Each structure stands twice: as structure tokens, then as C-alpha cells.
Amino acid sequence: MRFPAWPRLVEVSRLLMRIVLGALFLLGGAAKAYDPGTFATEIQRYNLIPWLPGAIAAVYLPWLEILAGLLLILRRFERGALLLITCLLVVFTFALASATFRGLGIDCGCFGKAFAATGTIFPLIRNVLLLAFTACLWFGRQ
Amino acid sequence: MTAVRQALLILLAALIPASLTAAFHPRRPAWSQEALAPGEETLPTILNWGDNLFWVDARSAEDYAAEHVPGAILLNLEDWDRLFPKFLDRWSPGQRVVVYCSASTCELSRDVAERLRKNGISPVFVLKGGWEAWKSKR
Numbered sequence A: 001m002r003f004p005a006w007p008r009l010v011e012v013s014r015l016l017m018r019i020v021l022g023a024l025f026l027l028g029g030a031a032k033a034y035d036p037g038t039f040a041t042e043i044q045r046y047n048l049i050p051w052l053p054g055a056i057a058a059v060y061l062p063w064l065e066i067l068a069g070l071l072l073i074l075r076r077f078e079r080g081a082l083l084l085i086t087c088l089l090v091v092f093t094f095a096l097a098s099a100t101f102r103g104l105g106i107d108c109g110c111f112g113k114a115f116a117a118t119g120t121i122f123p124l125i126r127n128v129l130l131l132a133f134t135a136c137l138w139f140g141r142q
Numbered sequence B: 001m002t003a004v005r006q007a008l009l010i011l012l013a014a015l016i017p018a019s020l021t022a023a024f025h026p027r028r029p030a031w032s033q034e035a036l037a038p039g040e041e042t043l044p045t046i047l048n049w050g051d052n053l054f055w056v057d058a059r060s061a062e063d064y065a066a067e068h069v070p071g072a073i074l075l076n077l078e079d080w081d082r083l084f085p086k087f088l089d090r091w092s093p094g095q096r097v098v099v100y101c102s103a104s105t106c107e108l109s110r111d112v113a114e115r116l117r118k119n120g121i122s123p124v125f126v127l128k129g130g131w132e133a134w135k136s137k138r
Helices: A006-034 A036-045 A051-074 A078-102 A121-139 B003-024 B043-048 B061-066 B080-090 B108-118 B130-137
Strands: B053-057 B096-100 B124-127
Touching: A006 A036, A006 A051, A006 A078, A006 A121, A036 A051, A051 A078, A051 B003, A078 A121, A078 B003, B043 B124, B043 B130, B096 B108, B096 B130, B108 B124, B124 B130
Parallel strands: B053 B096, B096 B124
Antiparallel strands: none
16 A cells, blocks of 8 residues: 655655755855865865865866756756766765875865864765765656 | 756856856965975964864974963974873873974974874874964964
8 A cells, every 4th residue: 555645755855855955065165165265275185186176176166066056956957967966976975085084184175164173074974965865866856 | 958968068157157266256276376285284274273272392392492382282203202191191082283393394293293193193283384384473
């Protein structure tokens, strides 16, 4: 026997996941776009890429996050926005896991200066949860 | 439109505000900024971390006696065996250790930071510019 409210529940869950994902990217992007110089320093602390590519990423990535987050919330270019957010989350999660594994003791830098001193473990767990959200949105698509 | 095509369009669209940011944003990054060495941090960043810091002075005992960062303890390689137990008595796990020596040219802070890490102390950072940076900013 099928629970009659099940499709509605699934739809509401997907809506919430889409809004949470979009809002986090929109806010995170806005915080970093406000101070790209600091974001470039945050990127450099991961010791993964040289300064110049990090500085270019610090200027470009916040706007990509803002656009992707906004479009996901507004359901415009939704699949493209979801694809970009998934790719960005994979990259961010890899960077956080690498920093945690190497014991760098740095902050995530995920929201600029808005949430300093977060370390990398909590953001890593959050990113894994957000990746689960993207999986639900991909595989639950109608 | 496929997801990939949509993503490409978004990637292109983001180039416009990013270019404007690169050209005009008052807080845009410098393109040729001197890189921080691994484990090195600037004083403004360290001061942003708040109070949960443990300052370590890697200079000589004479320099330390003359002047040092408030709350800093002396820990150098010359007298490591005597000073390290004192460090352990005062440091609490979770505190960020910041090591400094006299200036950006000295290596003492890097050596002490490395030895602290080898002894299982984490996280350990080196103050870029050392004591000179502290004096000039305070």
C-alpha cells in the first residue's frame, strides 16, 4: 500500500533541498565576492595551487557560485546550475578533505569572513551532506 | 537544452562580473603577491583568529627578555630540552600556536614550528615578518 501523501512529501523535500543548496551558494558567493583579496589568501592556505591561479579563482568563483545558486533557486537553467554546483562541491570537498588529512589547521574560507574559525571538519561534513542533496535532486528528477 | 550547455552559458556569464571585479573591485587580490610559505600567516590574519592563540618566541633569551609579544613564552632550539616541558605545561590542546623570530629573514621560527609539529603539537603557524611585523603593526 502506498502512503498517499508520499509524492507531495518528496516534492516538498526536493524544493527545500534546492532552496538550501541555492541559498548557501548564493550567500557564500556573495560573502566571497565582497572581499576577493581575502578569499585569494584563503585559497592559498590550502597549498594546492600557486598564487596567480588562486587569485583568478578568487575573482571568478564567487560570481559562479552566485549565478549558480540564484538560478537553482529560480529554476532557470536549473540542470546547468545543479551540474555546476555539484562540480564545485566535489572540488571544495576534495580541498577540505586534503586540508584535514594534511593537518593544516586552517579555516574553510567557505563564507569569506562571515564564519571564521570553523576549521575544516565541520565544513567537510556539511559538504558531504550537500552532495547528498545534489544526488537527490539529480536522481529524483521528473 | 542539455545540462552541459546550460552550465557552459553560466560559466560564460560569470566571466562578466568577474572581469569587472578583477578590474575595479577595491579589495581585488594582487596578481603577483608574494606567496606565503606553507604554515606561514600574516599578522592581520592571526589577530583575526581571536584570543585562542599561544605565542612562542623562538629568538634568543636576551631578545625575549628585552621585549616580546604579551603572553608569549620563550622556546628556542638552543635550550629546547629545558623550555619544551614549560611549553607543554602552559599550552592547551586546541590552542593555535604562533611562532615568531626576529624578522622575515630568520629561520628560527620555521625550525621551532617544525620541531613542535614533529612533537605532535598542532596546529602550528609561523608569523610572517616575525617580531618586526609585530612591532610595526602595534
